[in-house]
Amino acid sequence: MIQKPEIIVIGGSAGSYSIVRKILASLPANFSIPVVLVLHRLKEARNGFDESLNNISKIKVTEPLDKQRIAASQVYLSPANYHLFIEKNKTFALSISEEENYSRPAIDITFDSACDVYGEKLLSILLSGANGDGAAGILNCHEKKAYTIVQDPAEALFNIMPNAALRLFSPHELLTSDKIIELLNTLNQK
Amino acid sequence: MSGKIAEIEEKDIKSILDNVKLTRGVDFNDYAQSSLRRRITRFFEINRIFNVSEFNAKIRNDDKFAEFFINEITVNVTEMFRDPSFWVFLRDKVFPDLIKRPVLKIWHAACSTGEEVYSMGILLKEAGFQNNIRIIATDLNQGALDQAKTGIYKLNNQKLNQKNYEMFGGKSTLSEYYSKNNNEVTYDSNLIKNVKFQKHNLVSNNSFSVFDLIICRNVLIYFNLGLQDRVLHLFNNSLTPESYLGIGSKESIDRTRAEKHFSTISFDEKIYKKI
Numbered sequence: 001m002i003q004k005p006e007i008i009v010i011g012g013s014a015g016s017y018s019i020v021r022k023i024l025a026s027l028p029a030n031f032s033i034p035v036v037l038v039l040h041r042l043k044e045a046r047n048g049f050d051e052s053l054n055n056i057s058k059i060k061v062t063e064p065l066d067k068q069r070i071a072a073s074q075v076y077l078s079p080a081n082y083h084l085f086i087e088k089n090k091t092f093a094l095s096i097s098e099e100e101n102y103s104r105p106a107i108d109i110t111f112d113s114a115c116d117v118y119g120e121k122l123l124s125i126l127l128s129g130a131n132g133d134g135a136a137g138i139l140n141c142h143e144k145k146a147y148t149i150v151q152d153p154a155e156a157l158f159n160i161m162p163n164a165a166l167r168l169f170s171p172h173e174l175l176t177s178d179k180i181i182e183l184l185n186t187l188n189q190k
Numbered sequence: 191m192s193g194k195i196a197e198i199e200e201k202d203i204k205s206i207l208d209n210v211k212l213t214r215g216v217d218f219n220d221y222a223q224s225s226l227r228r229r230i231t232r233f234f235e236i237n238r239i240f241n242v243s244e245f246n247a248k249i250r251n252d253d254k255f256a257e258f259f260i261n262e263i264t265v266n267v268t269e270m271f272r273d274p275s276f277w278v279f280l281r282d283k284v285f286p287d288l289i290k291r292p293v294l295k296i297w298h299a300a301c302s303t304g305e306e307v308y309s310m311g312i313l314l315k316e317a318g319f320q321n322n323i324r325i326i327a328t329d330l331n332q333g334a335l336d337q338a339k340t341g342i343y344k345l346n347n348q349k350l351n352q353k354n355y356e357m358f359g360g361k362s363t364l365s366e367y368y369s370k371n372n373n374e375v376t377y378d379s380n381l382i383k384n385v386k387f388q389k390h391n392l393v394s395n396n397s398f399s400v401f402d403l404i405i406c407r408n409v410l411i412y413f414n415l416g417l418q419d420r421v422l423h424l425f426n427n428s429l430t431p432e433s434y435l436g437i438g439s440k441e442s443i444d445r446t447r448a449e450k451h452f453s454t455i456s457f458d459e460k461i462y463k464k465i
Contacts, residue, residue, distance in 0.1 A: 063440070064440075065440050065441070065442045066410065066411045066438075066440050066441050066442065067415055067418070067442070067445075068442075079440055082411075082440060083225070085222070085224035085225050085228075086224065087222065087223060087224050088223065088224075093222040093224050093225055093411065094411045094440050095222075095225045095265065095411060095412065096265065096267050096268075096408050096411070097225065097229065097265045097267055098267055109228065112228070113224045113228075116224075
């Protein structure tokens with residue numbers, strides 16, 4: 001049974017944006033758990049994505065600055081063309097180092113550093129995508145006792161990403177997007 | 191981490207960094223821990239190093255190995271005109287003010303392999319700002335500086351560079367500025383004729399001159415807050431009043447000693463003016 005996490009990290013690529021939009025539209029204004037979104041995006045599309053998410057979200061969506069402290073009741077969107085790390089003191093750290101899994105931001109990087117810091121207090125979710133980024137990272141989260149959810153590949157628009165994770169391990173939950181949204185909405189009451 | 195090599199513990203990182211400092215005089219202790227740890231793990235994987243004592247012996251005895259390590263830890267990933275809107279702002283809002291000065295001195299701090307130095311050369315050329323400009327470009331990594339001096343880059347990267355250049359509103363095409371040979375391109379050395387390259391480590395070296403503009407983009411992100419504070423203090427000491435500082439678009443001078451010495455010219459582009 002899932003406990004109330006201290007932080008939620010959601011990774012996704014192709015086919016995940018509409019789910020992320022549905023998630024943000026559904027979360028109540030008083031949803032206090034910080035949410036970190038690591039989504040593959042066009043490098044040069046630097047602006048506009050956070051605004052478009054803000055339009056539908058009741059919780060404020062921002063792209064974090066380097067060394068910014070993670071706060072309650074915030075949605076953080078990893079900036080285009082940067083990797084997003086979480087430091088032990090619960091601040092963000094950015095990097096423009098090489099792409100991993102052909103991706104920057106790489107989902108693996110945020111998952112790896114988040115589970116180092118939060119361990120079992122972390123909820124990791126991996127959504128639809130057309131490459132294997134995030135699979136090794138969510139496995140690492142699972143091994144460090146984080147709660148792990150993978151989108152059901154049968155429902156995912158692109159199943160490569162969830163399938164890559166499922167080849168490595170069995171997550172705590174394999175859910176359709178509607179069930180993921182339902183579960184997230186129970187967490188605030190816990 | 192998800193490699194074949196076991197995760198490196200925190201105490202091992204400390205041992206590695208202390209040894210590098212002791213044997214090579216380069217201090218990474220105040221680098222941001224999470225990304226540093228990932229780079230060290232990556233270095234261990236690439237070089238098939240299985241434990242810290244093996245590493246410590248090699249860093250002491252093998253100069254090539256040490257050079258490669260320092261090269262790998264310092265991130266040398268950059269683009270020409272990275273964040274085009276930053277360069278547009280410089281060209282349209284900052285240079286019209288700067289160019290009135292009799293002599294204009296620019297410092298590219300931690301210039302890595304020099305892409306932004308060439309970007310600046312192109313900006314200045316296209317805007318017709320070429321007289322009385324002196325530029326110093328520094329990095330701690332000699333290999334990166336050597337590459338910057340030659341202006342030789344991978345052909346592959348030019349597609350992205352060209353895209354950035356177009357978004358910057360360049361007057362020509364980038365290929366006007368380089369010649370092609372196989373999988374490489376060589377940028378026109380005229381673009382850097384006002385540039386002096388020299389070795390300088392922001393972590394351990396002091397201010398060495400004063401400037402009208404300092405560009406140091408996506409370098410502070412690799413430092414912890416304490417080191418960011420020291421480096422921004424160094425920049426403050428290296429700028430004349432009314433001079434400009436440009437950092438990475440996701441970096442910030444908040445929560446540092448330098449904050450009160452600067453006014454924000456552009457929050458989005460992270461361009462500051464010394465008060």
